[in-house]
Amino acid sequence: MSIVVAIDGPSGSGKSTVARGVADALGLDVLDTGAMYRAITQAVLARGADPHDAAACAQIAREVAVDVGERVLLDGIDVTSAIRGPEVTGAVSTVSAHSEVRSVLVDRQRAWVDQRGGGVVEGRDIGTVVFPQATVKVFLTASGDERARRRQRDEQEAQREVEVDEVRDDLARRDHLDSSREASPLRAAPDAESIDTTGRSATEVIDHVVQRVRAAVAEAG
Ligand code: DC
Numbered sequence: 001m002s003i004v005v006a007i008d009g010p011s012g013s014g015k016s017t018v019a020r021g022v023a024d025a026l027g028l029d030v031l032d033t034g035a036m037y038r039a040i041t042q043a044v045l046a047r048g049a050d051p052h053d054a055a056a057c058a059q060i061a062r063e064v065a066v067d068v069g070e071r072v073l074l075d076g077i078d079v080t081s082a083i084r085g086p087e088v089t090g091a092v093s094t095v096s097a098h099s100e101v102r103s104v105l106v107d108r109q110r111a112w113v114d115q116r117g118g119g120v121v122e123g124r125d126i127g128t129v130v131f132p133q134a135t136v137k138v139f140l141t142a143s144g145d146e147r148a149r150r151r152q153r154d155e156q157e158a159q160r161e162v163e164v165d166e167v168r169d170d171l172a173r174r175d176h177l178d179s180s181r182e183a184s185p186l187r188a189a190p191d192a193e194s195i196d197t198t199g200r201s202a203t204e205v206i207d208h209v210v211q212r213v214r215a216a217v218a219e220a221g
Helices: 015-026 033-046 054-063 086-095 099-116 125-129 144-157 164-180 203-218
Strands: 003-008 030-032 067-069 072-074 118-123 136-141 194-195
Touching: 003 015, 003 125, 003 203, 015 030, 015 033, 015 118, 030 033, 030 099, 033 054, 033 067, 033 072, 033 086, 033 099, 033 118, 054 099, 054 125, 086 164, 099 118, 099 125, 118 125, 125 136, 136 203, 144 164, 194 203
Parallel strands: 003 118, 003 136, 030 118, 136 194
Antiparallel strands: 067 072
């Protein structure tokens, strides 16, 4: 049986940590689809295209090669740090709102899973659009304060100093854009389990998701 674990939620909800932990425990690969949208946004900015121009963004998305693993490669160039910088973070919600861009990346996300016969996939629309038949779907949330603190810690680890209020405002701005867009808005699938990770350890959440996957596999026989 091919196992697909869909992990969705807003920025700072703990998706990446939980996705990595679940993938390690189950011996699966993990795909960070946010990094794919960020890499396309990096290419749009590098080429001087307008992030609001859907056709131009989709054309670029079709042309570039994006490889998301330990490092993120854009046409073979390492953009792992650049895609977390303020320029890309500021434009990624605009670029990812175009349905033409999304359809290019959704096809690649499905191909990635097909090649491996399964995997753990994290993003915003994995349980709703990309893999509606996923083995297990979770939608992670956390309080605004906790999410801002986590994002600030990520920024500090990347040697970028930001105020927690600034991070909180940016999260609210992106949440609004990601949730209100017409194409595949950020939303929990009706059959996803919502998990509030505020005050819970990563291990606790990872163990819970792993148990759910094992139970689903056992049930399928
Ligand atoms: O997870 P992240 O913050 O790196 O994602 C960056 C942006 O990409 C996010 O603001 C919305 C977009 N995104 C998306 O639209 N669909 C996904 N499956 C993943 C990310």
